[in-house]
Amino acid sequence: xxxxxxxxxxxxxxxxxxxxxxxxxxxxxxxxxxxxxxxxxxxxxxxxxxxxxxxxxxxxxxxxxxxxxxxxxxxxxxxxxxxxxxxxxxxxxxxxxxxxxxxxxxxxxxxxxxxxxxxxxxxxxxxxxxxxxxxxxxxxxxxxxxxxxxxxxxxxxxxxxxxxxxxxxxxxxxxxxxxxxxxxxxxxxxxx
Amino acid sequence: xxxxxxxxxxxxxxxxxxxxxxxxxxxxxxxxxxxxxxxxxxxxxxxxxxxxxxxxxxxxxxxxxxxxxxxxxxxxxxxxxxxxxxxxxxxxxxxxxxxxxxxxxxxxxxxxxxxxxxxxxxxxxxxxxxxxxxxxxxxxxxxxxxxxxxxxxxxxxxxxxxxxxxxxxxxxxxxxxxxxxxxxxxxxxxxxxxxxxxxxxxxxxxxxxxxxxxxxxxxxxxxxxxxxxxxxxxxxxxxxxxxxxxxxxxxxxxxxxxxxxxxxxxxxxxxxxxxxxxxxxxxxxxxxxxxxxxxxxxxxxxxxxxxxxxxxxxxxxxxxxxxxxxxxxxxxxxxxxxxxxxxxxxxxxxxxxxxxxxxxxxxxxxxxxxxxxxxxxxxxxxxxxxxxxxxxxxxxxxxxxxxxxxxxxxxxxxxxxxxxxxxxxxxxxxxxxxxxxxxxxxxxxxxxxxxxxxxxxxxxxxxxxxxxxxxxxxxxxxxxxxxxxxxxxxxxxxxxxxxxxxxxxxxxxxxxxxxxxxxxxxxxxxxxxxxxxxxxxxxxxxxxxxxxxxxxxxxxxxxxxxxxxxxxxxxxxxxxxxxxxxxxxxxxxxxxxxxxxxxxxxxxxxxxxxxxxxxxxxxxxxxxxxxxxxxxxxxxxxxxxxxxxxxxxxxxxxxx
Numbered sequence: 001x002x003x004x005x006x007x008x009x010x011x012x013x014x015x016x017x018x019x020x021x022x023x024x025x026x027x028x029x030x031x032x033x034x035x036x037x038x039x040x041x042x043x044x045x046x047x048x049x050x051x052x053x054x055x056x057x058x059x060x061x062x063x064x065x066x067x068x069x070x071x072x073x074x075x076x077x078x079x080x081x082x083x084x085x086x087x088x089x090x091x092x093x094x095x096x097x098x099x100x101x102x103x104x105x106x107x108x109x110x111x112x113x114x115x116x117x118x119x120x121x122x123x124x125x126x127x128x129x130x131x132x133x134x135x136x137x138x139x140x141x142x143x144x145x146x147x148x149x150x151x152x153x154x155x156x157x158x159x160x161x162x163x164x165x166x167x168x169x170x171x172x173x174x175x176x177x178x179x180x181x182x183x184x185x186x187x188x189x190x191x192x
Numbered sequence: 193x194x195x196x197x198x199x200x201x202x203x204x205x206x207x208x209x210x211x212x213x214x215x216x217x218x219x220x221x222x223x224x225x226x227x228x229x230x231x232x233x234x235x236x237x238x239x240x241x242x243x244x245x246x247x248x249x250x251x252x253x254x255x256x257x258x259x260x261x262x263x264x265x266x267x268x269x270x271x272x273x274x275x276x277x278x279x280x281x282x283x284x285x286x287x288x289x290x291x292x293x294x295x296x297x298x299x300x301x302x303x304x305x306x307x308x309x310x311x312x313x314x315x316x317x318x319x320x321x322x323x324x325x326x327x328x329x330x331x332x333x334x335x336x337x338x339x340x341x342x343x344x345x346x347x348x349x350x351x352x353x354x355x356x357x358x359x360x361x362x363x364x365x366x367x368x369x370x371x372x373x374x375x376x377x378x379x380x381x382x383x384x385x386x387x388x389x390x391x392x393x394x395x396x397x398x399x400x401x402x403x404x405x406x407x408x409x410x411x412x413x414x415x416x417x418x419x420x421x422x423x424x425x426x427x428x429x430x431x432x433x434x435x436x437x438x439x440x441x442x443x444x445x446x447x448x449x450x451x452x453x454x455x456x457x458x459x460x461x462x463x464x465x466x467x468x469x470x471x472x473x474x475x476x477x478x479x480x481x482x483x484x485x486x487x488x489x490x491x492x493x494x495x496x497x498x499x500x501x502x503x504x505x506x507x508x509x510x511x512x513x514x515x516x517x518x519x520x521x522x523x524x525x526x527x528x529x530x531x532x533x534x535x536x537x538x539x540x541x542x543x544x545x546x547x548x549x550x551x552x553x554x555x556x557x558x559x560x561x562x563x564x565x566x567x568x569x570x571x572x573x574x575x576x577x578x579x580x581x582x583x584x585x586x587x588x589x590x591x592x593x594x595x596x597x598x599x600x601x602x603x604x605x606x607x608x609x610x611x612x613x614x615x616x617x618x619x620x621x622x623x624x625x626x627x628x629x630x631x632x633x634x635x636x637x638x639x640x641x642x643x644x645x646x647x648x649x650x651x652x653x654x655x656x657x658x659x660x661x662x663x664x665x666x667x668x669x670x671x672x673x674x675x676x677x678x679x680x681x682x683x684x685x686x687x688x689x690x691x692x693x694x695x696x697x698x699x700x701x702x703x704x705x706x707x708x709x710x711x712x713x714x715x716x717x718x719x720x721x722x723x724x725x726x727x728x729x730x731x732x733x734x735x736x737x738x739x740x741x742x743x744x745x746x747x748x749x750x751x752x753x754x755x756x757x758x759x760x761x762x763x764x765x766x767x768x769x770x771x772x773x774x775x776x777x778x779x780x781x782x783x784x785x786x787x788x789x790x791x792x793x794x795x796x797x798x799x800x801x802x803x804x805x806x807x808x809x810x811x812x813x814x815x816x817x818x819x820x821x822x823x824x825x826x827x828x829x830x831x832x833x834x835x836x837x838x839x840x841x842x843x844x845x846x847x848x
Contacts, residue, residue, distance in 0.1 A: 056504045072805045073500065074493030102553075104497035105545040106504040 002131070002140040010170040011142055012163065013132075020166050023099045023135035026052070026112050027092030028157070030128040046125060047083045047117040050094040051181040052076050055109040058192045062107075064096060065181055075102035076110065097135060098160065100167055109161040111172075111188050113181050116153040122175070123150060130157040132169055144171040154178045156188055197313040197327075197340035201719060204730075205310060205329065205336045206662070207588050208266035211303045212278055214326070217296030218288050219256040220280050221349075221372050225356055226250075227275035232357040236364045239353070243371035250276065256283040256372050266329065266336045275330045277341070277356065280315075281323040281349045283372045292318035292344065300326045302338050304588060307474030313340040322348040325356075333726050334844065466560035468567030480572060481591050481611055483564060487557055488598070488608045489804055494553040495600050496805040501546035509539035554603050561606060568594075571657040572609055575649070575816045575823065583826050585660050585833040589614055593657055595650060595792065598800060598809040610800075610811065612790075614657070615732055616765045619756050621789035622647045622813075625771035640771070642794035644677035646813040647736055647769045649823065650792075653814065654734060655686055656826050660833035664731040666705070667691035668698050670743025674769070678738075680824050684831035688729075691738075698743045702751040705735060705764055709755060712762040732763040740770040741778070749778065753785050 003011055013021045028050045051065035054076065062071045066081035075098065082093045098110060112130060122128065131143040144158060152175040159170050176187040195203045214222050223241035225233045233239065240247045242254045249268035253260050262278065269276070280298055282290060289295045292315075299314040313327055321344030329338050345351040349368060353361030471486055473479035512535035516528050570579045571590035574597070593614055597607040624643035626636065651665050667678055669691040681687055692701045708728065715721045741749065756766050768789060775782055791799065798810040816823045 057508060059504075061500060061504065070493075070804070072493065073497030074490070074804075075497065102494075102497065102549075104501045105549055106501040106542055 003142045005142050005144040005169075005171040007144075007171055007173040010168055013141065013160070013167045013169055020100075021134055021136075021141075022101050023097065024141070024160070025092075025095050025097050025133045025135045026050070026130060026158070026160075027095045027133060028112075028114055028128075028130050029091060029093045030114075030125050033124050033126040045083065045118070046120050048093070048125070048128075049081065049115050049117050049180070050078070050096055051113050051115065052078070052096045052098070053111045053113070053181060053185075053188065054103075054107045055111065055192060056104075056106040057108065058189065060185065063181060073102065073104050075099045075104065075107075092131070109159055109192055111159045111191070112157045113184050113188070114155045114157055115178055115180055115184070117179060119153060119179070121151050121153055122146070122155065128155070132158075132160075142169055142171075144173065146173065150175060152177050154184055154187075156184060156191060159191065194309040195311045197311050197338075199340050199342045202337050202339040202721070203311040204721060205266070205302065205338055207304055207659075208336060209305055209587070210264045210266070210310070210329075211305060211307075212260075212262040212264060212327075213301045213303055214260040214262070214278075214280065214298065216258055216280070216298035219258050219283060220260075220298065221256045221283055221368065222260040222262060223252050223279050223281070223368070224250050224262065225277045225279065225353070225358075226269075226273045227277065227356065228272055229274045231275050231277075233353070234357075236358070236360060239358070239364060241364070241368045241371070243367050249273075254371070264329070275328055277328045278326045279323065279349075279352060280326050281352075281368075284322075284348070284369050291320045291322055291346075292324060293320060298324075298326070302327075302329075305475075306477060306588075306591075308591075311338050311340075313342070315342045315344075318342075318344050320346045322346065323352045325352060332722060335730070337722075466556070466563050468564045477569065477571075477591050480564065480568060483560075484572070484609050484611055487560060487564070488802065490553070491557055491600065491606065491608060492802045492805050492807055494550060494557075495602055495807060498546050498550040498602065501549075502543050505539045505542040505546070508542075509535045512538075550602065554606060558603075558606055561608070565609075568609070571653075572611060574609075575814060575820065580822050580826060583656065583829055585829060586657060587659055589659065589662070590657050593653055594814065595620075595653075596814050597812045599812075600807060600809060601798075604810075607812070615760070615763060617760055619760070619766035619768065619789045620650065621768045621770065621786065621791045622650075623771070623791055623793050624769055625773050636771075639794060641674070641677060643769050644674035644738060646792065646794040646815065647738070647767055648677050648681060649814050649816055651681065651734060651736060651767065652823050652827050652830075655830045658732070660830070661837045662731050663734065664688055664729060665734045665736065666701055667736045667738065668701055668743070669738040670694060670698055671739055674738045680827050684824070684827040685835055686827050686831045693743075695743045695745065695748075698748050699745075701735070702748050702755070705733060705755055705759070706751050708733070709758050709762050709764050713758065716762070732765065733759075734765045734767060736767045736769065738769045739774075740768055741775045749782075753782075756785055756788055 005011065013024070028048070030046065030048050032046050049066055051063060052071075053060050054062040054064075054071060062073070062076075064071050064076045064078050066078065069078040069080065070076070077097045077099075079095045079097065096112065103110070114128070114130075116122070116125075125146075128146040129143060132141045133139065134141055146155065154176040156172045156174040156176060158172055160167055161170065172191050174187065174191065176184050178184050178187075195201075197203060214220070221242060223239060224247075226238045226240075226247065227233050237244075238247075240250050240252045242252070242256070245252050245254050248270055249265045251263045253262070264276070266276075278300065280300075282288070282292065284290070292298070297314050297316045297318065299312060301312040302310045304310060315324060315326060318324060324344040325341045327338055327340050327342075329336055331337075345355065349365035350362045353364055358364065469476055469479040469483060471479045471482035473482050513532060516531045516535070517523055565573075565577075568577065568579070569590065570577065570583060571586075571592065572594045573579050574594070591613065592611040594609045595612055596610045598610050599605075599607050622643045624636075624640045626639065655663055655665060665681065665687055666689065667681070667687060669675065669678060670693060672691070672693050675682075675691070678691055682690060692698060711724060711728070712721075715724050735755065737752065740752075744752070752766070755764055758764075759766060766789070772786060792813060793799065793811060794813055796810050796812045798808045800809045800811045801807065802809060
């Protein structure tokens, strides 16, 4: 049973039976918007990059992105860079696995972002989504679909943060500009 | 190691027990013909095919399939067989493509029994052919090699068999096709894998085999009558004539088909019980190797998590204390005291939580290390492991060798085996100097003796894990100053020559090895490895240089650098036992040499970094427990095997 989230909404990551989640996957997918006019059938490749920034008390301590695929502590793993995006099959184009049990104790937030490495704006992207999946059984827990692409090149998609002994996910959906996550840092901080 | 062959190219075979793996997009027939010196096949009984799948030393599948594995034991091949041609054909009369051009290019790989690929060949540009001679294994100067052929026949099996000198080729091709058609009709799906301990072993029957394969092909007419003594065999192989035991003698568990052991289901809320070999891989050897590397990475990462949490706790506390100090209103008084106490409590609390998480992970890793350590084969085991007491010279080179132990200060008793892949990709440098931060012996002479001992302990391990005759050690000890340490190697006869002494000895050894590297490189570049001089020792070479640069002139130093750079790719490895300070007169020109070597220390020292996080790991050399004779026993065994091999080779060359 998946929750379709809206911007700013937060959900608790408790299992239906009250147990806590142990491992989740943040999947991101996107598709190039069809071009109007001549050569409309020519597909374009859009290279979006998913990144996860680990924060300890509002200080970034580690980043997982296409040049650093595993956090030093091994708890967050990027499955690999996808340079072209899916043709809208609805599957994940890039995925970041988080082993919640192994996240170091001082990390209290993980922020997931998407950047357009090739510089296209989200106006040229459609069906972009991020979804959180329980990695242990493949069940989708929450999905946040981006609406209204615009003239920006990055998105702060969602955060997963500690809430007591458990975790919660918050849909952020905040547009920004930048080629990699470094450019986004000033935009991320207000959402922590 | 894998060589991707092109048509006509050949490649040496490092071992005699092989598998030939064939894969094609559609079901095909696989077989083999055995030929004499001239490549002639003297009758249907010289062909292994689906109707007669077993001959001495080779077994082929009974059915057509898209993937095949042919078992080959070249030691069990009768002596008059000089050529084994692997052939592929499309089955007739069962539907499916009738020419190779209509399907994906078939590929053939020669692998060891553990699945490590030795040479591969993809047969491209086939068109109307329906049969193809894929590759051949052939004898050359007493050793076996593989050559890619890729000769196709539009006339199918019959034409191919005729071409190999078989007069009744048409009849035989018909028999083969009939057997395959029957097999196709019979086969529904692949049989499920046999349960372990089933007792049945695949045998390539030799001598007195069952009909319809007279297993002992008759002596070709006109061929000189040779004595039917089996070729010299390494220890532990059954003689040609008995069934072939596909168990690896040095391995506890059977090779590929065994499913990896998995952890039994854990009790709820409890971590799973660790099991040795619980990792992916084709063989137990590979699974244990992967498991050890998995433990290495887990320990590196869990420690990184702990250290990063502790660092964060410290820096947060300092910031909070600074804040208290910088505000004049709160600098003194009870409010300041409580703020300070709170900051400290937060720090203690976080560190404690981090320690709990670390201890949880460490407990799991320690439990795993315990079961893994006791299951390690000797190439991965410490000298004090009981597996060394049952040491026998191996039949094949293991995947890796343990060069020592690694640990982190958080838990010094959790030791990770430091496994490096074989053959070595870079040379070793046992540092006899005092550059590290360790609290070693104050006496530099003592340190030098320990370095020489560590070098001998590592060299002995290398000698022990290579099959007889495939690894040779040479020692340069210009002043003879480490004669005591090298005594076990000298006394056991594992060295072909005594340690080279004096400037003359240094230049003679370096010149010989330089020439060898040059020759082999030339031969590989020009694709003429056959043309190497027959008296050249094909074994991998390890050169131990003690007391560098004593006895070295400029020319010798240049040769040494050449060996360090060019040697590893052609099987010449370098082990320096040296104090860098001794060579400081050379200035920075030797820096690249030191950098190219893997530095090890004769005493525990934290100088090795892991590839993931870059922690400083403490390395401990593989020292022999005091009073133990294990090293002498092992090198003694290696020396006896080497002598037996030399004697057998001498007999062979005398006989021919």
